Amino acid sequence: MRKNTPPRLADTLLRLLCKPEILEGVIGDLHEYYQQNNSSSFKKRTLYWFQVLNLLRPFAIKSIGIKGWKFSPLLRINFIISFRYLKKNSLFSSINIVGLSLSLFSSLLIMEYIRFENSFDKFHEDHHRIYRIDQITTQGSVDHSATTFSRVAEELNLSFPSVEAACRVHKVRGNVVVTAGDKVFREEGIIGADSSFFSLFKLPLVAGAPEHTLREARSLVISKSIALKYFGTNDPIGKQMTIDGAYGFWSATGYNNHVTYTITGVVEDLPPNSHLKFDFLISLNLYSQLENELQNWGDSFYTYYKSKHSDDSSIIAGLEKIISKYKPDQEMALIPKPLTDIHLGSNLANEFQPNGSIKEIWLMATVAIVIIIVAGTNYINFTRANAQKRSTEIAVGRVFWASSSHIFNRIFIEGLVINTISMALVLLLLFVAEPLISPLLGHRIDLENVPPDFWSIAVLSYLVGIGISAIYPAIIISKLKLDKAQKVNLTEQFSIQSKSNLLVGFQFTLSLLVLGFSIITLDQMKFVSSKEVGANIFNTIVIPGPTVDTGNDSIYDARLTNFKTTVSKLNNVSNVTLGNFLPGQEIRGQATGYVRKIGDQEESAGNYYFTQVDYEFLSELEFSFIAGRNFDQSFSTDQQAIVINKAASDLLGFGSPEEAIGNKIIYRRNSTPMIIGVVDDFHQQSLRREYQPIIFEVRSNPKGYCYLKFATGSQLPRMNEIQRIWGEVFEGNPFNYFLLEDFYSRQYEPDNRFSKVFALFSIFSVSIVIIGIFGLTYINAASRVKEIGVRKTLGASVFHVFYTLFNKIGIMILLASIIAIPLIYMVAEDWLMNYAFRISIKWWMIAGPIALLLMLAVLVVGVQSIRSYRLNLSKALKNE
Amino acid sequence: MKVEAKTLGEFEELVLLIVALKNGDAYGLDICNEIQEQTDRVATIGAVHATVARLEKKGLVVTHMGEPTNERGGRRKRLIRATKSGMSFLVKSRDEKVKLWGQIPELTLSKI
Numbered sequence: 001m002r003k004n005t006p007p008r009l010a011d012t013l014l015r016l017l018c019k020p021e022i023l024e025g026v027i028g029d030l031h032e033y034y035q036q037n038n039s040s041s042f043k044k045r046t047l048y049w050f051q052v053l054n055l056l057r058p059f060a061i062k063s064i065g066i067k068g069w070k071f072s073p074l075l076r077i078n079f080i081i082s083f084r085y086l087k088k089n090s091l092f093s094s095i096n097i098v099g100l101s102l103s104l105f106s107s108l109l110i111m112e113y114i115r116f117e118n119s120f121d122k123f124h125e126d127h128h129r130i131y132r133i134d135q136i137t138t139q140g141s142v143d144h145s146a147t148t149f150s151r152v153a154e155e156l157n158l159s160f161p162s163v164e165a166a167c168r169v170h171k172v173r174g175n176v177v178v179t180a181g182d183k184v185f186r187e188e189g190i191i192g193a194d195s196s197f198f199s200l201f202k203l204p205l206v207a208g209a210p211e212h213t214l215r216e217a218r219s220l221v222i223s224k225s226i227a228l229k230y231f232g233t234n235d236p237i238g239k240q241m242t243i244d245g246a247y248g249f250w251s252a253t254g255y256n257n258h259v260t261y262t263i264t265g266v267v268e269d270l271p272p273n274s275h276l277k278f279d280f281l282i283s284l285n286l287y288s289q290l291e292n293e294l295q296n297w298g299d300s301f302y303t304y305y306k307s308k309h310s311d312d313s314s315i316i317a318g319l320e321k322i323i324s325k326y327k328p329d330q331e332m333a334l335i336p337k338p339l340t341d342i343h344l345g346s347n348l349a350n351e352f353q354p355n356g357s358i359k360e361i362w363l364m365a366t367v368a369i370v371i372i373i374v375a376g377t378n379y380i381n382f383t384r385a386n387a388q389k390r391s392t393e394i395a396v397g398r399v400f401w402a403s404s405s406h407i408f409n410r411i412f413i414e415g416l417v418i419n420t421i422s423m424a425l426v427l428l429l430l431f432v433a434e435p436l437i438s439p440l441l442g443h444r445i446d447l448e449n450v451p452p453d454f455w456s457i458a459v460l461s462y463l464v465g466i467g468i469s470a471i472y473p474a475i476i477i478s479k480l481k482l483d484k485a486q487k488v489n490l491t492e493q494f495s496i497q498s499k500s501n502l503l504v505g506f507q508f509t510l511s512l513l514v515l516g517f518s519i520i521t522l523d524q525m526k527f528v529s530s531k532e533v534g535a536n537i538f539n540t541i542v543i544p545g546p547t548v549d550t551g552n553d554s555i556y557d558a559r560l561t562n563f564k565t566t567v568s569k570l571n572n573v574s575n576v577t578l579g580n581f582l583p584g585q586e587i588r589g590q591a592t593g594y595v596r597k598i599g600d601q602e603e604s605a606g607n608y609y610f611t612q613v614d615y616e617f618l619s620e621l622e623f624s625f626i627a628g629r630n631f632d633q634s635f636s637t638d639q640q641a642i643v644i645n646k647a648a649s650d651l652l653g654f655g656s657p658e659e660a661i662g663n664k665i666i667y668r669r670n671s672t673p674m675i676i677g678v679v680d681d682f683h684q685q686s687l688r689r690e691y692q693p694i695i696f697e698v699r700s701n702p703k704g705y706c707y708l709k710f711a712t713g714s715q716l717p718r719m720n721e722i723q724r725i726w727g728e729v730f731e732g733n734p735f736n737y738f739l740l741e742d743f744y745s746r747q748y749e750p751d752n753r754f755s756k757v758f759a760l761f762s763i764f765s766v767s768i769v770i771i772g773i774f775g776l777t778y779i780n781a782a783s784r785v786k787e788i789g790v791r792k793t794l795g796a797s798v799f800h801v802f803y804t805l806f807n808k809i810g811i812m813i814l815l816a817s818i819i820a821i822p823l824i825y826m827v828a829e830d831w832l833m834n835y836a837f838r839i840s841i842k843w844w845m846i847a848g849p850i851a852l853l854l855m856l857a858v859l860v861v862g863v864q865s866i867r868s869y870r871l872n873l874s875k876a877l878k879n880e
Numbered sequence: 881m882k883v884e885a886k887t888l889g890e891f892e893e894l895v896l897l898i899v900a901l902k903n904g905d906a907y908g909l910d911i912c913n914e915i916q917e918q919t920d921r922v923a924t925i926g927a928v929h930a931t932v933a934r935l936e937k938k939g940l941v942v943t944h945m946g947e948p949t950n951e952r953g954g955r956r957k958r959l960i961r962a963t964k965s966g967m968s969f970l971v972k973s974r975d976e977k978v979k980l981w982g983q984i985p986e987l988t989l990s991k992i
Contacts, residue, residue: 022929022933022958024945024955024956024958025907025908025929025943025945025955025956025957025958026908026925026929026958027955028952028953028955028956028957028958029907029908029909029912029925029929029957030909030925031952031953031955032909032951032952033909033912033925050924051924051925051926054924054925054926054927055924055925055926055929056926057926057930059929059930059933059934060926060929060930060933
């Protein structure tokens with residue numbers, strides 16, 4: 001949350017502009033006003049800004065000039081002339097300002113987006129010496145995973161002299177409930193880590209000593225915001241927290257999932273640009289025989305190490321030795337990946353969180369460059385064309401002994417004024433529209449505390465803008481010689497035109513590329529959101545199952561049955577069913593390298609997902625059976641049976657789903673369940689992923705998630721009623737729920753954001769191109785008034801006039817299309833490869849942008865031609 | 881630079897009145913709040929400061945910085961006090977109005 005102080009930027013503005021003698025009283029008044037106001041923070045700040053801007057009236061503003069140095073009269077007159085000139089040519093001034101502001105705005109935002117994505121994990125001390133171990137398995141199917149087995153970190157710590165510290169991080173997936181005192185919440189962001197965690201990642205601790213935080217068994221480090229949530233302002237160190245559903249252990253009474261930890265440290269919340277995020281960090285030092293225990297956890301550890309030197313090749317050979325020591329019969333490799341490469345360079349299975357993509361960064365950067373180039377060339381074209389119109393003005397100046405530098409100053413100051421106005425507009429827009437922009441960027445631009453990088457980007461774009469649009473035209477115009485300045489002859493006019501044409505053609509190509517690509521991404525996103533999942537995820541409410549104090553299995557079973565039957569009798573609830581997985585989220589159970597048909601070799605075993613559902617689950621969520629049947633309570637043998645999906649049936653090596661029915665497979669130790677049904681493939685996760693092979697087992701009451709089905713078109717069930725029942729049956733368990741379809745579509749959030757941002761900026765760039773066409777045609781028509789008049793006298797129709805104005809632009813668009821078509825195709829095809837399921841590029845997606853650009857150009861030029869054609873002939877012919 | 885005050889705008893007069901009634905303790909925000917309380921209309925801090933600056937130019941008020949206090953983070957208030965000519969302007973303005981009021985026939989008043 002923002003601090004309760006008035007916007008600092010507003011105060012700075014006042015300090016800059018306000019007369020010193022009244023400043024103190026005014027700021028005092030404003031602050032008092034701010035403190036008096038009891039509205040919401042946003043409203044308060046807006047009102048404050050209003051008051052500040054309202055204050056900046058002539059009486060309060062100090063006279064322009066830097067201390068002791070007044071503007072020289074000549075410089076001052078230049079400013080005045082610039083403003084007059086801008087006012088006189090208000091059409092071109094506004095075109096220039098709008099174009100420049102649009103381009104500055106979008107390139108600023110894009111650069112901020114890129115800056116943020118690029119800044120991931122760079123806040124860590126020694127980030128260039130920290131690596132994560134990726135694991136590549138090439139057995140059966142190729143599998144790149146961000147996690148590996150426990151022995152890797154153990155070996156790195158013990159037998160690698162060049163490793164300063166290594167650490168395992170284990171992410172707890174699934175339902176976790178945290179209790180402290182009377183506060184009970186369902187929590188995410190729980191990880192387990194070795195005690196070396198804080199010597200690798202030197203995170204700032206708010207409380208506790210880094211070397212002691214994780215050493216003791218059952219010690220826990222929490223984030224600052226969690227400390228505030230549970231303990232308020234009290235000191236949390238030494239307090240206890242009970243975590244249900246994270247790490248359990250076997251005791252005399254059975255498996256115990258209810259563990260109490262002692263808080264030994266509080267860490268600052270991790271910044272948004274960290275790939276590794278957590279709220280609770282449990283010491284993995286949980287067991288007496290730690291290494292033996294962790295060995296059974298499979299490939300589930302993110303393994304980080306800090307090397308003593310930033311470049312270390314001895315590690316690679318050492319990692320090979322680890323494999324030959326622990327997994328001699330497996331084809332696999334361990335590869336260190338630099339910490340800072342993870343966010344943009346890693347898209348493996350089991351990533352800690354969905355990462356960004358370097359390709360998208362490049363695409364965004366391209367758009368930014370396109371927009372800058374397009375706006376810059378516009379400006380240059382306008383000034384070139386205007387130079388002819390201004391030739392008389394310059395010539396008069398020359399006659400009165402104006403030197404080149406005088407003229408240069410004049411034109412330069414004009415550009416400076418335009419750029420400054422645009423930049424001011426952009427900053428204003430940024431601050432006003434920040435709540436709208438932030439969701440598009442995916443992170444907040446903290447306007448109170450703008451990172452210095454952002455300012456340097458802004459200053460840089462401002463300077464580049466001045467370079468392009470102030471210095472360059474000033475040079476061109478100040479070099480005009482007196483004789484030429486008086487009268488620019490026709491041949492020169494055309495030579496200027498041809499240079500402009502090249503730039504215009506370049507603009508067209510780039511904007512077509514951006515627009516075409518954007519249409520394809522939008523269509524892919526439409527496809528993604530409309531494609532059938534393969535199961536009915538609609539009209540479904542999911543309640544994460546109970547985790548606290550579930551007692552032993554039989555008591556728990558009875559309670560769940562009780563809850564199920566009570567709730568399914570409620571109005572609007574058509575049924576309640578239970579399953580241990582969620583569509584739209586990676587299934588927790590992964591069987592790697594042992595599941596196979598009876599008789600097959602273990603080497604040929606592939607990787608499968610497995611999960612548990614109740615008897616009604618598959619039929620309630622409308623999975624379509626392509627062979628066999630669903631689980632049936634009346635067959636007692638079904639408890640040892642499985643249902644698989646088509647991908648699993650194919651991977652097991654059955655010719656057809658029917659063939660799979662009745663076969664037994666080697667599953668866990670001493671278990672050879674029979675396949676009784678095959679369901680059609682469905683999209684367990686986003687369309688980026690291929691169909692996954694999944695094995696369903698049956699349990700009477702799996703406790704992962706309760707699925708509440710309600711009838712189409714009916715109202716949502718009364719959730720407070722259900723919450724009451726929940727509270728009675730599962731006392732002490734927090735109640736949360738969400739709509740399954742919302743949860744499922746959340747996995748497309750980054751993709752949607754990308755395509756939206758891209759579409760927005762491609763519209764910007766096309767608008768700037770159209771502004772350019774308009775400006776050029778306007779100047780072209782204005783400088784050819786007499787020619788058009790003569791043509792008209794000789795009987796030319798309005799179409800002829802249109803033709804004379806349009807032919808060059810039309811040819812440029814056609815040429816640009818020829819270059820743009822293969823470009824669009826290549827770039828879009830490359831991007832679509834991110835998706836396992838994708839649209840094919842159709843002709844209209846490429847023809848559309850071309851048609852659009854042509855249409856807009858025809859429209860703009862058409863209006864101009866009609867205007868010039870309708871000009872009074874006598875006036876046109878007199879024009880010189 | 882003293883300009884002889886002949887007439888004042890309605891808002892200027894309102895501000896001057898409030899300055900007079902505060903008896904030397906008036907400052908920017910205080911006047912804003914007072915205006916809102918007494919007349920139910922909203923004046924921005926900017927409007928008040930601008931008006932005070934005009935009144936000061938006309939010689940009807942004088943301003944000086946007060947002593948620093950704790951309440952505004954040590955910032956001093958810019959206190960405003962009406963001058964003699966300010967007070968006499970108010971008296972004159974009131975007398976004029978009262979005179980005019982006295983001349984409105986009863987008949988017209990009863991129509992309201």
